[in-house]
Amino acid sequence: MSMAESLVRWRYRLLPDHVVGEILTKKWIDSVIPFTALVILCAIFGSIVPGFFDVTTLTNLSGQTAELGLVVLGMTIVMVSGGIDLSVGSTFALAVLVTLYGMNVEQWSFGTGLLACLGLGVVCGAINGFLVGFLRMRAFLTTLVTLIIYRSTFDIIFPHVSTAIVTSGPDSPAYDFLGFGTVWGVPTSFAVFVVIAIVIHLVLSRARYGWRLFAVGGARRSAYNAGINVRFTLFSAYVLCSVLVALSGFFFSARIGSAASDIGTGLELQVLTATVLGGISLGGGRGSVAKALMGTLFVLVLSNSLLALAVPGPVNYLILGLVLLLSVLLDVRWVKNRHKILRGVYISPTFAKMPQSISTAPGAPMAVNDRLKDVGVIGLGFLDGAEDVIFDRQDRLYTGSRQGDILRFQPPHYTQSEVFAHIGGSPLGMAFDRNDNLVICVAGMGLYQVSPDGEVKLLTAETNRSLTSVVDDSTMKLADDCDILPDGRIVFSEATVRFEMHDWYADALESRGNGRIIVHDPKSGSTRTLLSNLVFPNGICTAFDGQSVLFAESWACRISRYYFDGPKKGKVEGVIEGLPGYPDNINRASDGTYWLALMGMRTPALDLSLEMPGFRRRMARRVSEDAWLMPNLNTGCVLRFDEKGQILESxxxxxxxxxxxxxxxxxxxxxxxxxxxxxxxxGTLPLKGADPSWFSSDSYWGKKP
Structure with missing residues (x-):
């Protein structure tokens, strides 16, 4: 090995570039920018604003956070659903007016005042929701009009009741406790706000309603096609928003006890700045409570600090407007280019040197021939996506389809078929257990079982998370092939933990150890990873010795053996190196040997490029995917080998x-x-000299009467 090659090998071993892409794919990455901005803002103003970190300042900030935070959370719900509500400031003003008049002038009880305030929020939200959700009017223009209507209503009523509000006071201990009391040293309103924020977080992230909001905001027509009541979902989003705004007005009234004629003016700017800066997408379908809270704190810290520095109000709003403009620009550019950026960074090829290929010259066991040119045909033009095939004890043939069905063909001619079970996804490798249950690897879904009666059951879709992984790799992405161990445990391969099935060529371009071998115990329900850092592990087969399994690593072009029992338990041994193609499934043969499928052939250009990871990285970033160097899957082969790895025929x-x-x-x-x-x-190919009574399940479990 040359010095240059050694340096390249160690550079990609010590500096795993793929970590950068994995970090950028994490859900919290969108929160990094607002969090960083908030930290920098606090550091700057904390050094120039007197008493920035004093208890009094922080207490006042927490009370304001509860009030503005509720409005921001309401706007978040609407924006997640794909809408916008510009009337929040006017709704807030009306809520303050109703609360102060009821509590100060009419001497309502705490419960009556709260219900009246929230009822106002329901009415305002229902008007917006009906116009936008059911009448399908434009959210921006609609809420702009209701902003004017609600504000005009406030301006008409306020002068007639303002004197009475100022000259009267509430008579409610609970109301006073909300405005001035503390719970464990923090303002009562802030404590209530924290509880509400947690509930909204759980609803958005865990509840069915939250998922529907994200679905409607992300793709409204797709959500409708999926059976979601889009109109009602939008309607309810606006109602919830206005209810939270009204509750914010109730908190404000309890804390301040009075109101000015310009109450709520400019609140829309603050709320929009907080939501967009926090990472709530204007396009809908993206956002969280944590992001909303960070945006809220940023706006409050900025506004309060500017006021403490005696910056005039118009300048304060100017700065907020500029921050909003910058936030919108970043949001639009990130949403538009996020996929491109992640695609360019996420795919991270590594150094891989392919071994010398086994000869396919005339006279060699791997010599190219035409033995498959006259094979029989089953399901011509009917089958689509049949990756594996298996037989039950009644000689019925089973295979998968791209539509997620398990098809069953009837013997002896296999011209008649039926849908045995519908699973979904892409069914791949299959095996029968001792009780004639069909075990299936389903890409993107995990390991499934179908009983002899056609009942579908999920066995496992998760394994233990590896300690060195940046992302959570416990969820399975590409369960590939499976087999059954003598004790009933199911061992199966997961080809890659980084890419979905349709991105297999990206994994081939990386050629790093993204795959693993997993074992599932149906008795205990436990699932754990046996081997990791494998290069697209594909076919897997329990060996005849009952102590080991053979598995194929496609992009490494090799077959290995893992001992799960016996004196060599836990060890891995090489069986075949330097295959001329990319190995796929492995299955037993009737004479004690093994069949192996090569799904495609190696090419010199791709083999050479594997030693140039920098070249492959540039290709992934600068060239369209259809022009990438990728494995040649247009020519396949079947070979037979023995326990020692000697190739017998092809x-x-x-x-x-x-x-x-x-x-x-x-x-x-x-x-x-x-x-x-x-x-x-x-295809079907009669085998000369093969046992005409041999059935693969018998070699595992013995013959049954």
């Missing part, structure tokens, strides 16, 4: 007419059945 379709791609094969009663996930058929 089967090719050199012209690529019958089976250009082969992802799996299964020997059954003297016939080899061939699958290809991109093919529109299944």
């Amino acid at each position: 089967l090719w379709d050199q012209g690529g007419e019958k089976h250009p791609m082969i992802t799996s094969m299964r020997e059954h009663k003297g016939v080899l059945y061939l699958c290809g996930i991109f093919n529109n058929r299944m």
Whole structure:
């Protein structure tokens, strides 16, 4: 190995570039900018504003946070649903007016005053919600009009009751406790606000209603097609927003005890600045309570600090406007380019040196031939996405489809089929357990089981999280192939933890150890990872010795053996290195050997590029995906090898007419059945000299009467 090659190898081993992309994909990454801005703002004003960190200042700030925070949370709910409410300031003013008049002048009880205030919020929100949600009017223009209407209503009524409000006072201990009391040293209003914020967080992140809000805001038509009542969801969002605004007005009234004629003026600017700066998307479908709170604190710290420095009110609003403009610019640019940025950073190729390829020259066991050119055909033009094939004890054939169905074909000609079970996703590798339950790996969904009666059951979709992973890798992304151990445990491969099934070529471009081998115990329900850092582990097969499993690593072009029992328990040994193609499924053969599918062939250009990770990174960022170097999956092959890894024979379709791609094969009663996930058929090849009575499940569990 040359010095240059050693340096490149160690550079990509010691500096894992993919960590940057994984960090940027985390949900909290959108909160980094507002959090950083808040910290910098506090550091700046904390050094120049007298008494910035005094208890009195912080107490006053917490009370303001409760009031402005409720309005921001209301706006967050509306913006998450894809709308906007410009009438929050006017609604706030009306809520303050109703509360002060009722509590000060009419001497209402605490409960009556609160219900009247919240009732006002329901009415204002219902008007907005009806116009926007049910009449489908534009949210911006609609709420701009209601802003004017609500403000005009306030301006008409306030002069007639202002004197009575100022010259009277409330007679409610609970009302006074809300405005001036403390709970564990913090203002009562702030404590109540914290409880409300937690509830809203749980609703948005855990409850069905919150998911519907995000669905409507992210893709309104798709949400409608999914059965969500879009109009009612929008209506309820505006009602909730106005109720929270009214509650904020109630808090404000209890704390201040009076109101000016300009109450609520400019509140829209503060609220919009807080929400957008906090990372609540103007386009809908993105936001959180934590982001809203950070935006609220930023606006309050900025406004209060500018007032403490005697900055005039118009200048204060000018600065808030500029901050809002910058926030909108960042939001629009980030939403528009986020996918491109993440795509360019997330894909992080590593150094990989491929071993010398096994010879395919004439006379060698891997010599190219046309033994597959005359195979029989099953399901021509009907099958789509048949990645694997398996048989039950009644000789019925099972395979998956791209539509998420498990199809069952009837013997002996396999021309009649039925949907045995519908799972969804993309069914891949399959195996029968001792009780004739069909175990299936489903890409993007996990490991499933289908009973002989067709009952579908999820076995597992999670495993233990690795301690060194930046992102949570406990959820399975691409469960690939499975087999059953003698004690009933299910061992299966997960090809990659970083990419979905449709992004397999990105994993090939990286060629790093993104995959793992997992074991699930149906008896205890436990799932754990056996091996990690594997290069796209694919096919897996329990060996005849009953102590080990064979598994394929596609992009590394090798077969390895893992011992789960016996003297070598926990060890991994190489079986075949330097395959001329990319190995896929492995299955038992009737003579004690193994069948292996090669889904595609290696190319010199791609092999060479694996030693140049910088080149592959530039290609991923600058070239469209359809022009990337990627594995050649247009020519497949089937080979047979023994326990020692010696290749005994190979089967090719050199012209690529019958089976250009082969992802799996299964020997059954003297016939080899061939699958290809991109093919529109299944192939059959009679095997000379094979046991015509051999059935794969018998080799696992023995014959049954």
